Amino acid sequence: MSARPSTLERERPAPPAVPSRTSYGERPGVAYLFLSPWVAGVVLLTVGPMLASLYLSFTDYDLFTAPSWVGFENYARMFTTDVHFLNAVWATVKYVLLSVPVQLLAALAVALLLDRASRLQGLYRSAFYAPSLLGASVAVALVWRAMFSADGAADRFLSFFGVRTGGWVTDPDLALLMLVLLGIWQFGAPMVIFLAGLKQIPAELYDAASVDGAGWWRRFWSVTVPMLSPVIFFNLVLDTIRAFQVFNAAFIVSNGTGGPGDSTLFYTLYLWQKGFVDFDMGYASAMAWVLLLGIALVTTLIFRSARSWVHYGGGDR
Amino acid sequence: MIRRAIWHVVVLAVLGVMLYPILWLVASSFKPNASIASSVGLWADSLTLGNYASVLDGATDPPVWRYFLNSTIVAGGAVIGNVVTCSLAAYAFARLRFRLRTPLFAFMLATIMLPQHVVLIPQYTIFQQLGMVDSFWPLVLPKFLATDAFFVFLMVQFIRQLPAELDEAARIDGCGPIRIFAHITLPLVKPAMITTAIFTFIWTWNDFFTQLIYLSSPDRLTLPLALRGYVDLQESAASFGPMFALSVLSLVPILLFFAAFQRFLVQGLATSGLKG
Numbered sequence: 001m002s003a004r005p006s007t008l009e010r011e012r013p014a015p016p017a018v019p020s021r022t023s024y025g026e027r028p029g030v031a032y033l034f035l036s037p038w039v040a041g042v043v044l045l046t047v048g049p050m051l052a053s054l055y056l057s058f059t060d061y062d063l064f065t066a067p068s069w070v071g072f073e074n075y076a077r078m079f080t081t082d083v084h085f086l087n088a089v090w091a092t093v094k095y096v097l098l099s100v101p102v103q104l105l106a107a108l109a110v111a112l113l114l115d116r117a118s119r120l121q122g123l124y125r126s127a128f129y130a131p132s133l134l135g136a137s138v139a140v141a142l143v144w145r146a147m148f149s150a151d152g153a154a155d156r157f158l159s160f161f162g163v164r165t166g167g168w169v170t171d172p173d174l175a176l177l178m179l180v181l182l183g184i185w186q187f188g189a190p191m192v193i194f195l196a197g198l199k200q201i202p203a204e205l206y207d208a209a210s211v212d213g214a215g216w217w218r219r220f221w222s223v224t225v226p227m228l229s230p231v232i233f234f235n236l237v238l239d240t241i242r243a244f245q246v247f248n249a250a251f252i253v254s255n256g257t258g259g260p261g262d263s264t265l266f267y268t269l270y271l272w273q274k275g276f277v278d279f280d281m282g283y284a285s286a287m288a289w290v291l292l293l294g295i296a297l298v299t300t301l302i303f304r305s306a307r308s309w310v311h312y313g314g315g316d317r
Numbered sequence: 318m319i320r321r322a323i324w325h326v327v328v329l330a331v332l333g334v335m336l337y338p339i340l341w342l343v344a345s346s347f348k349p350n351a352s353i354a355s356s357v358g359l360w361a362d363s364l365t366l367g368n369y370a371s372v373l374d375g376a377t378d379p380p381v382w383r384y385f386l387n388s389t390i391v392a393g394g395a396v397i398g399n400v401v402t403c404s405l406a407a408y409a410f411a412r413l414r415f416r417l418r419t420p421l422f423a424f425m426l427a428t429i430m431l432p433q434h435v436v437l438i439p440q441y442t443i444f445q446q447l448g449m450v451d452s453f454w455p456l457v458l459p460k461f462l463a464t465d466a467f468f469v470f471l472m473v474q475f476i477r478q479l480p481a482e483l484d485e486a487a488r489i490d491g492c493g494p495i496r497i498f499a500h501i502t503l504p505l506v507k508p509a510m511i512t513t514a515i516f517t518f519i520w521t522w523n524d525f526f527t528q529l530i531y532l533s534s535p536d537r538l539t540l541p542l543a544l545r546g547y548v549d550l551q552e553s554a555a556s557f558g559p560m561f562a563l564s565v566l567s568l569v570p571i572l573l574f575f576a577a578f579q580r581f582l583v584q585g586l587a588t589s590g591l592k593g
Contacts, residue, residue, distance in 0.1 A: 028414075028415045028416065030413065030493070030494045030495065031409045031413040031414070031415035031418075031494075032409075032415065033495075034405045034406065034408055034409035034413065034494075034498070035405070035406050035409045035410075035421075037401075037402040037405060037406065037461060037462050037463050038402065038405075038406035038425070038462065038463035038469065040462050041402075041459065041462025041463050041464045042424070042428070044443075044462065045436065045440060045459050045462055045464050046428055046431070046436060046464065048439070049435075049436035049437075049438075049439035049440050049443070050435055050436055050439075052438075052439035052442075053435055053436060053437070053438050053439050056438060056439065061438075063441075063442065063445065110331065113324075113327065113328060113331070114328065116324060118321075118324075120325070122580075122583075124328055124332065125583060126575075126579040126583060127332055127335075127336065128332065128335060129579070129582070129583060129586075130336070130339075130572075130575060131335060131336075131338075131339070133519055133523075133571055133575055133582075134339065134568060134571060134572075136520075136523045136525075137522075137523040137525075137541065137567065137568065137571070138523075138525055138540075138541040138544040138545055138564075138567075139342070139544055139563075139564035139565075139567050139568050140338070140339075140342075140564075140568075142544060142547065142548070142560060142561075142564055143338055143339075143341065143342045143561075143564065144338070145548070146345075146557065146561075147338065147341065153341060153356065153357045156356070156357045157357050185335070185338070189586060192583050192586045192587055193586060193587060195587070196587035196588075241430060241432075244432075245432055245434070247525070247526050248525045248526070251525070251529075251545075252545065252548055255548045255549065268434060268526075271434055272526070272529075272530075275437070275438060275441075276530055281438045284437075284438055285438050285439075287434075288432070288434040288435045288437060288438070289435065291432055291434055291435070292431070292432055292434075292435045295430075295432060299430070
């Protein structure tokens, strides 16, 4: 869960949280008193460790002996000799590209379905939201593993249609797909946000479109999508960042190995293996920085593209 | 009328597909071992409480209640830390004036997006130096330093919506920021605190990565780590029953909190994305 200044601040013109009158005689120190736990956290647990991990990424470090400087060797190793690293990047990119768009489409479809005056709407919305809260748990990952194992429920079900998979967990192509399905299954959170967004679209716009003879499809593309585009954008950014960091399900399904054949070796899973199984912590730090840069790059690209498809109320930008 | 009925049928059908895995889990936890994994249907000829009995009989070492206790300690500590420190920071950002407010607020928003992996190894080193690895401290202490910036943001949004006139009235009556916070803001900000508490509880209860890294002694394991132990056994069908029973038990607190507070969660989620 996260948010970004530009989407959130743009809709409301700079909130004057404090009236811009003269000082009330409050001492500036009081603000820092309120902020002191947060400031301590920033210094000790965020900025400090960030700088330290940047330094460690240029070293050979195993937690127990002092780090020794190796220059760019960790980074060079990643992109040249380490096959597993490239497999991990590929598995993660495939996961993001498959799960994020389908999850958002499912979220939007169900939000449109639920966007209707009914006393049961609140109940339905909560029921669809529940998998989002449960999906990250180890318990659900175990269910997934059991359902998709050889001769499991998924196999039995597909065999009604004459399809025999022989177990998804052990098949390199299907293992990733079952994780993608688990990701899509948790579409409740973006769905709730879509639904709230749909409620803010003024009904007059739909009325005006209907008067002009627009059918359902036309109204969807010309009213709903543009009006909802800031919310679509918000969900897209959040979901992409989240999808790059999935860990639990891949760990449980492959029992920490990322198998079969590195097909579920997600980036964070490999980072964990390097850091906490091999104790190659310099390398794990370098991987963390590459992840940060990768996420920053992708987010920047999404923000760039937003100029051409995200509309903020009123003006046609 | 017919359109309404069709709508309900369609929604319930989609919902049925969505909730099937959960129902399957619950049904499986009551089935005798042999028939579990391969049955598609939710009903079995014979249902049994044996799986629950074998999980709860206390013969395991450590007993299962220990995992519940550990998870509760970690999640409870995280809830207290987040509610207290995030509301303090949020009040400062939303209502107080200080020179660095704009840059610090921007920085706070940026940290929401920061992948935890980038601070993971130095944090681990710090806790290792402090002798806190394999204790609950690394899981709880950061929450007392308001590191979950998302909740700071959530509460800032909430406080900004409160009428500023109340603050001003109190100020004219001679209240300083501390008393305004305690007597005016705090009572009004309760819904946001409940949202924060519930999300923190559920996310910490579900958290696997941090607990996997920091905890290792058998009697310090939390529920996710205990459940993970079943993965190794899973090739033998005999462990399916107890595994599903413990899985169901581990999800019960989440479902209870969700049932009780779903309005707060849904509202919190919707506002975080829309207002601002």
